[in-house]
Amino acid sequence: MKYLHLAIDLGASGGKVMAGNIQNDKLILSEVNRFSNSPVEINGISYWNILNLYNHIIESIQIAQKNDQKILSLGIDSWGVDFGLLNENGYLINNPIHYRNMFKTNIMQEAIEKAGKKWIYEHSPTQFQPFNTLYQILAYQKYAPDFVKISKYLLMIPSLLNYFLTGEKAIDFTMASTTQIYNHRKRKWDEEIIKKFDIPDILPEIVPAGTKIGKIKKDVLNNNSNIDVILPASHDTGSAYAAIASDPSDTLFISLGTWCLTGAIVKEVPYNEELMENNLAAEGCLDGSFRILANVTGMWLIQGIIKSLNLPDNSDTYQKITEMAQNAKPFSSYINVDDPSLQNPQDMIQAIIQQSIKDNDTVLNETSQVIRTALEGIAFKVNEIKEKLSNILKIDFKRIHAVGGGTRNKLFCQFIADATGLTVLTGPIEGTAVGNLVSQLYALELVKNFEEARDLIKRSFDFQCFEPKEHDIWKEAFISFKKKK
Numbered sequence: 001m002k003y004l005h006l007a008i009d010l011g012a013s014g015g016k017v018m019a020g021n022i023q024n025d026k027l028i029l030s031e032v033n034r035f036s037n038s039p040v041e042i043n044g045i046s047y048w049n050i051l052n053l054y055n056h057i058i059e060s061i062q063i064a065q066k067n068d069q070k071i072l073s074l075g076i077d078s079w080g081v082d083f084g085l086l087n088e089n090g091y092l093i094n095n096p097i098h099y100r101n102m103f104k105t106n107i108m109q110e111a112i113e114k115a116g117k118k119w120i121y122e123h124s125p126t127q128f129q130p131f132n133t134l135y136q137i138l139a140y141q142k143y144a145p146d147f148v149k150i151s152k153y154l155l156m157i158p159s160l161l162n163y164f165l166t167g168e169k170a171i172d173f174t175m176a177s178t179t180q181i182y183n184h185r186k187r188k189w190d191e192e193i194i195k196k197f198d199i200p201d202i203l204p205e206i207v208p209a210g211t212k213i214g215k216i217k218k219d220v221l222n223n224n225s226n227i228d229v230i231l232p233a234s235h236d237t238g239s240a241y242a243a244i245a246s247d248p249s250d251t252l253f254i255s256l257g258t259w260c261l262t263g264a265i266v267k268e269v270p271y272n273e274e275l276m277e278n279n280l281a282a283e284g285c286l287d288g289s290f291r292i293l294a295n296v297t298g299m300w301l302i303q304g305i306i307k308s309l310n311l312p313d314n315s316d317t318y319q320k321i322t323e324m325a326q327n328a329k330p331f332s333s334y335i336n337v338d339d340p341s342l343q344n345p346q347d348m349i350q351a352i353i354q355q356s357i358k359d360n361d362t363v364l365n366e367t368s369q370v371i372r373t374a375l376e377g378i379a380f381k382v383n384e385i386k387e388k389l390s391n392i393l394k395i396d397f398k399r400i401h402a403v404g405g406g407t408r409n410k411l412f413c414q415f416i417a418d419a420t421g422l423t424v425l426t427g428p429i430e431g432t433a434v435g436n437l438v439s440q441l442y443a444l445e446l447v448k449n450f451e452e453a454r455d456l457i458k459r460s461f462d463f464q465c466f467e468p469k470e471h472d473i474w475k476e477a478f479i480s481f482k483k484k485k
C-alpha cells in the first residue's frame with residue numbers, strides 16, 4: 001500500500017493534481033490529473049465554473065485512490081483574491097466572478113478617493129490591483145447589493161472548495177493577506193477597513209497556513225476514505241515560495257509562471273512609504289513571515305503570443321518559441337511588460353509591437369524579435385525589482401532562486417542571470433505542488449519545522465544553476481534604452 005498526500009493546485013487556466021509520498025527520506029512526486037479551468041462569460045461577465053472544478057477534484061481523488069494507494073491528506077491552493085458567497089444555510093449565492101472583470105471598473109479608484117491610498121495601504125499593505133478582494137466586494141455592493149445582503153460567509157476559492165468537501169469554513173493567513181482587508185501588523189482582519197467600506201460580517205476565521213481543518217464528509221465520496229483536508233499555504237504564491245529551499249535572508253525569490261512573482265522575505269512588514277510608492281505587496285508565507293513582492297507580468301506574454309500565432313499550448317510550441325527567441329537579435333527593443341495594454345489584449349503580438357513603438361520608438365518586424373523583446377523585458381523588470389527591494393529592505397542579494405513551470409525555459413533563466421548579474425538557481429519545477437505538500441506534512445507533523453522541510457526539498461529534487469555571462473552588455477543595453485526614452 002502506498003500512502004499519498006494530494007496537492008490540488010488550481011490556476012487561472014487549469015488545475016493540476018500531484019501526489020506526494022515519502023520514500024527513503026525523499027518526497028516523491030507523481031502526476032495524478034490535469035484539467036482545464038475555463039471561465040464562462042455571460043452578458044459580459046466572466047464567471048469561474050466552480051462546480052466543474054469541484055467535480056474535477058472528486059474525479060482526481062478517485063483516480064489517486066486506485067491501485068493500492070491510500071490518500072492520507074489533501075490540500076487545495078489557487079490564485080488569490082477571488083471568492084464565493086454563501087448564505088446562512090451554506091447555499092452558494094453566485095458563481096465566483098473572475099478577477100479580470102475588475103479591469104473594466106473604476107471601483108479601486110473610487111475606494112482610493114474615499115479612504116486615501118496611504119490610509120488603505122497603512123491598514124493593509126497589499127499591491128494596489130483593481131481586482132483585490134476588497135474592491136470586488138465593493139463591486140458586489142454596487143452592482144449586486146441583494147447578494148451582499150443575504151451573504152453570511154465569504155470564502156476564498158480554496159476555502160470554498162474545502163467547505164464543499166468538509167463543511168468547514170476557514171481561510172488561511174497566506175490567502176487572507178491577498179485581500180487588502182487583512183492587517184499585516186495586527187495579523188487579523190482590519191476592523192477599520194471593514195467599517196470604512198461597510199463590509200458585512202462575512203469574513204471567516206483566519207487560521208495559520210498548514211492547518212488541518214477536517215475530514216472529507218462521508219456523503220462526498222460514498223466511501224470511508226478518512227482523508228484529512230488541510231489548508232496549506234492556500235494562496236498559490238504562498239505554496240510556491242514554501243518550495244524555495246535557499247537561505248531567505250539573502251536570496252531573491254521568484255515563482256515563475258503566468259506571473260513572475262518576484263520578492264524578498266521579511267519577518268515583519270516594514271511600514272515604509274517606499275513600499276507603497278513602488279506598489280509592492282506584503283504577502284503571507286507558510287511559516288508566518290512575509291514576502292515583499294512585485295507581481296511582474298511573466299509567461300502571460302508568451303501564452304498570448306502562442307494564442308496570436310494559433311499554435312497549440314504544449315511543450316513543443318514552447319520549445320519552438322524559445323528557439324525563435326534564441327536566434328533573434330538581442331536588444332531589438334524594450335517594452336514595459338507591466339503596461340495595462342498587455343494585460344488582456346485581443347492580439348498579444350500586435351500589443352507588443354505597439355508597446356515597443358510607445359516605449360522605444362521601434363517597430364518590431366519579426367515574430368522572433370517580438371518574443372525575444374518580451375522575454376528580455378521581463379528580465380529587465382526583474383532586475384529593476386531586485387534593485388528596488390535591495391534598496392528599500394537593505395538586502396544584499398547573493399543569488400536568485402526560482403521555482404515553477406517557467407523555469408523550464410533555460411534561455412529565460414539565463415536572461416535573468418545576465419540582467420541581474422546574480423547566479424540563478426532553479427527548482428523544483430512543480431514548486432506550488434511541493435509547497436502545498438510541505439504544508440500538509442507540516443500540519444500532520446511529518447516534518448517538525450520549516451528547516452526540516454527545506455532539507456527534505458533539497459534532497460528530493462534536482463536544481464539547476466545559471467551563472468551570469470553577459471551582465472555588462474545587459475547593463476549597457478538597459479541604460480541606453482532608458483536614455484532613449
Ligand code: LRH
Binds near residue numbers: 079080099235236259
Ligand atoms: C498568482 C496570483 C497573484 C494574484 C493573481 C490573481 O497566481 O495568485 O497573487 O495577484 O494570482
